[in-house]
Amino acid sequence: MIILPIFFPSWRFFSSIGASPRIQFAFLKSETAEPRAWQEFRPRPARVSFTEGLRRLLWNPQWNELLYMNTCAEHLFEGYSLRYEQEIMCRILSAAHAGEVASEPNTHFLLFRVCAVIRENKVVTQSVVFVSQPAALGCATT
Numbered sequence: 001m002i003i004l005p006i007f008f009p010s011w012r013f014f015s016s017i018g019a020s021p022r023i024q025f026a027f028l029k030s031e032t033a034e035p036r037a038w039q040e041f042r043p044r045p046a047r048v049s050f051t052e053g054l055r056r057l058l059w060n061p062q063w064n065e066l067l068y069m070n071t072c073a074e075h076l077f078e079g080y081s082l083r084y085e086q087e088i089m090c091r092i093l094s095a096a097h098a099g100e101v102a103s104e105p106n107t108h109f110l111l112f113r114v115c116a117v118i119r120e121n122k123v124v125t126q127s128v129v130f131v132s133q134p135a136a137l138g139c140a141t142t
Contacts, residue, residue, distance in 0.1 A: 019116035021073035022126070025092050027107035031134045035111055041092055041101075042066050065091060073114040076130045088112060089135050096137060109134040 026035030042062060056063065069091055072084040092112055095101045103110075114130040 017119075019077065019118045019129075021070050021077070021129075022115045022117055023069060023073055023088060023092075023112055024115060025101070025110060025112040027104045027137075028109040028111055028134055029107055031109050033109075038113065039101075041069075041095070041112070073130075076114050077116065080130075085130075085132050088114075089132055093135060093137070103137060108137055110137055111135075 023041045024038040025041055026038045028035060048056065069088050072087045075081055075084045089110075089112060092101070093110060096103055096110060111134045112132045113128050115126045116129045117124060117126050
């Protein structure tokens with residue numbers, strides 16, 4: 001019957017589960033300096049309480065923004081795009097300017113990278129797929 005798929009949808013719309021992007025950032029003292037420590041941007045919490053989970057169902061703008069950033073990162077998996085690099089950088093810089101991300105002392109630049117996290121059986125591997133150009137922390141964001 002043609003009507004059966006309406007009541008019993010098929011969830012087999014993914015042919016396979018691919019790499020999951022993780023966005024990490026580092027602060028630099030100069031534009032040519034090497035990053036010392038990478039931090040994950042908005043890491044997922046280990047545990048969310050029941051009430052917090054309910055609240056997040058209705059209001060979670062940071063998660064929505066992170067989903068958008070992950071979509072941009074997935075596009076960077078496929079090939080370089082200045083637009084997607086700038087989108088991610090702009091949002092990380094905005095978080096730094098808002099105080100969500102505390103910059104290290106005497107740092108003037110920010111750099112981000114996109115890592116691909118792949119789970120095969122019970123082994124999780126992570127490889128760097130993309131590294132951005134450094135951006136000045138003092139630049140204005142829109």
